[in-house]
Amino acid sequence: xxxxRAFLRLAAGAGSASLAAACGWDGGNAVRPLLLDVSRxxxxxxxxxxxxxxxxxPQYDIAERxxxxxxxxxxPTMPVLQNPSAWRLQVSGLVRRPxxxxxxxxxxxxxxxxxxxxxxxxxxxxxxxxHGVPMSAIAERCGMLPQARYxxxxxxxxxxxxxxxxxxxxxxxxxxxxxxxxxxxxxxHGAPLRLYSPxxxxxxxxxxxxxxxxxxxxxxxxxEDQGYPWFGGV
Amino acid sequence: xTVPPVPTTLPPVPAAPPVKRHHWIVRxxxxxxxxxLAGMIMSGxxxxxxxxxxxxxxxxxxxxxxxxxxxxxxxxxxxxxxxxLNWHFTLMWPLxxxxxxxxxxxxxxxxxxxxxxxxxxxxGAVEMQKYYLRLRxxxxxxxxxxxxxxxxxxxxxxxGVLSVLTGFAIxxxxxxxxxxxLFGGFQAARYWHFxxxxxxxxxxxxxxxxxxVVDPASLRAMISGWYRGxxxxxx
Numbered sequence: 001x002x003x004x005r006a007f008l009r010l011a012a013g014a015g016s017a018s019l020a021a022a023c024g025w026d027g028g029n030a031v032r033p034l035l036l037d038v039s040r041x042x043x044x045x046x047x048x049x050x051x052x053x054x055x056x057x058p059q060y061d062i063a064e065r066x067x068x069x070x071x072x073x074x075x076p077t078m079p080v081l082q083n084p085s086a087w088r089l090q091v092s093g094l095v096r097r098p099x100x101x102x103x104x105x106x107x108x109x110x111x112x113x114x115x116x117x118x119x120x121x122x123x124x125x126x127x128x129x130x131h132g133v134p135m136s137a138i139a140e141r142c143g144m145l146p147q148a149r150y151x152x153x154x155x156x157x158x159x160x161x162x163x164x165x166x167x168x169x170x171x172x173x174x175x176x177x178x179x180x181x182x183x184x185x186x187x188x189h190g191a192p193l194r195l196y197s198p199x200x201x202x203x204x205x206x207x208x209x210x211x212x213x214x215x216x217x218x219x220x221x222x223x224e225d226q227g228y229p230w231f232g233g234v
Numbered sequence: 235x236t237v238p239p240v241p242t243t244l245p246p247v248p249a250a251p252p253v254k255r256h257h258w259i260v261r262x263x264x265x266x267x268x269x270x271l272a273g274m275i276m277s278g279x280x281x282x283x284x285x286x287x288x289x290x291x292x293x294x295x296x297x298x299x300x301x302x303x304x305x306x307x308x309x310x311x312x313x314x315x316x317x318x319l320n321w322h323f324t325l326m327w328p329l330x331x332x333x334x335x336x337x338x339x340x341x342x343x344x345x346x347x348x349x350x351x352x353x354x355x356x357x358g359a360v361e362m363q364k365y366y367l368r369l370r371x372x373x374x375x376x377x378x379x380x381x382x383x384x385x386x387x388x389x390x391x392x393x394g395v396l397s398v399l400t401g402f403a404i405x406x407x408x409x410x411x412x413x414x415x416l417f418g419g420f421q422a423a424r425y426w427h428f429x430x431x432x433x434x435x436x437x438x439x440x441x442x443x444x445x446x447v448v449d450p451a452s453l454r455a456m457i458s459g460w461y462r463g464x465x466x467x468x469x
Contacts, residue, residue, distance in 0.1 A: 024280075024307050024310055024311075024312065024313035024314075024317075025311060025312070025313060025317075026312055026313040026314065026316075026317035026320075027317070027320070027321070032317075032320075034324070035317075035320040035321060035324050036320065038320070038323065038324040038327065039320050039323065039324075042323050046406075050406050050409045050410070051409060052409060055408075055409060057408045057411070058408075058411050058415075066290060066291045066292050067292050068291065068292065069291065070291065117407070117420065119407060119408075119420065120285070121284070121315065121319070122284035122285040122315065123281070123282070123284055123285035123424060124285045124291055125290060125291065125407075125420050125421060126290060126291035126292075127290070198408055199408050199409070223316070226316060227316035227317065227320060228315075228316045228319070229319065229320075229323070233406070233408075233409070234405075234406055234407050234408045234409070
């Protein structure tokens with residue numbers, strides 16, 4: 001009898017699932033919080049089990065670059081600096097020495113270049129070369145404190161921002177990129193500086209950067225706060 | 235020798251005693267898989283809509299009858315991309331858990347012997363196909379499942395395994411880049427993952443038609459565990 005009851009429960013579930021589908025159901029007030037809880041569990045699995053601090057993303061030949069890599073921003077028009085020479089990256093939070101770095105100073109720091117595959121949450125992928133300074137070099141220069149567990153990246157694109165776990169931010173392929181495909185970073189891709197890492201989905205890589213903040217509390221994110229996976233690792 | 239008188243009323247045909255056919259683990263995981271796979275396919279179609287083609291951004295694109303196609307609202311679950319992703323990445327847990335439970339049951343109970351299609355089943359499969367094509371009059375002898383059923387069930391279990399593996403290849407193409415490369419890269423893995431949807435759907439349609447056309451009692455057996463139909467000798 002228990003099996004029959006279990007079956008009826010399942011059948012009821014199937015019925016409600018198909019009903020719900022008719023309205024493109026995101027779970028509603030009853031189920032959506034549960035889905036988001038599981039998403040947090042998946043974040044944990046992604047960070048603690050599947051992510052490796054040392055495993056590197058495969059690199060490609062520059063001949064394999066995609067001709068046109070799509071780009072987007074959330075502002076109504078493309079965010080452009082009025083006075084590019086006045087731009088500085090602010091590095092602060094749980095650090096010994098807060099920094100204010102110009103593009104020249106960033107370019108004088110250790111440089112990483114790689115040609116990797118970009119994975120968008122939508123399902124498309126494209127190959128490009130990126131040039132920048134490793135986040136780990138920034139952390140070293142500012143004297144990141146041991147209490148730091150997360151990094152918050154803010155932009156001048158209408159408040160677009162992302163929060164990262166420290167392990168992903170310190171991955172050797174996580175860089176603050178000022179160049180793309182042997183040229184300065186184009187405005188459409190986040191000039192003058194953007195976050196890049198082949199271990200993350202595209203929406204995690206903040207463009208049009210203005211500040212990097214080391215925190216103890218988990219920062220949210222523009223898409224993440226609307227329901228997209230927070231960890232966003234690939 | 236005297237001929238016995240013809241009885242005026244025929245005695246009732248003794249009902250075949252019901253046979254226990256399916257263990258509760260089989261029944262539970264069967265219906266779990268049905269509901270969860272429906273949810274996975276529907277949330278998958280929602281996700282597909284965000285980029286409805288396969289191939290690197292510059293192309294060329296893989297042959298795909300559904301290129302740039304938007305599936306109807308009733309067939310999708312999640313409402314938008316994030317909703318589809320959250321359903322997909324939630325339902326995957328019980329689906330995979332059910333799959334493990336089922337496969338563990340098959341392995342430990344020895345039940346796999348009546349399901350796994352092996353080289354020695356090839357001859358029987360040909361005979362069974364002849365019977366269905368009316369090239370052979372009598373139903374070939376069989377055990378719990380005939381060789382064609384074994385072939386179908388073995389194939390669908392392998393398709394389930396392939397779906398999970400291609401799913402991982404899409405989920406973590408960097409961390410599991412070896413797996414993604416095994417399927418021919420990120421876009422190829424997406425492509426095979428999508429193909430699995432249509433093979434599952436085709437299987438479901440044929441499976442349900444055969445249940446109702448050949449042996450409707452098998453539906454009841456998959457619910458209660460007890461079989462009262464025409465083919466009890468097959469158990």
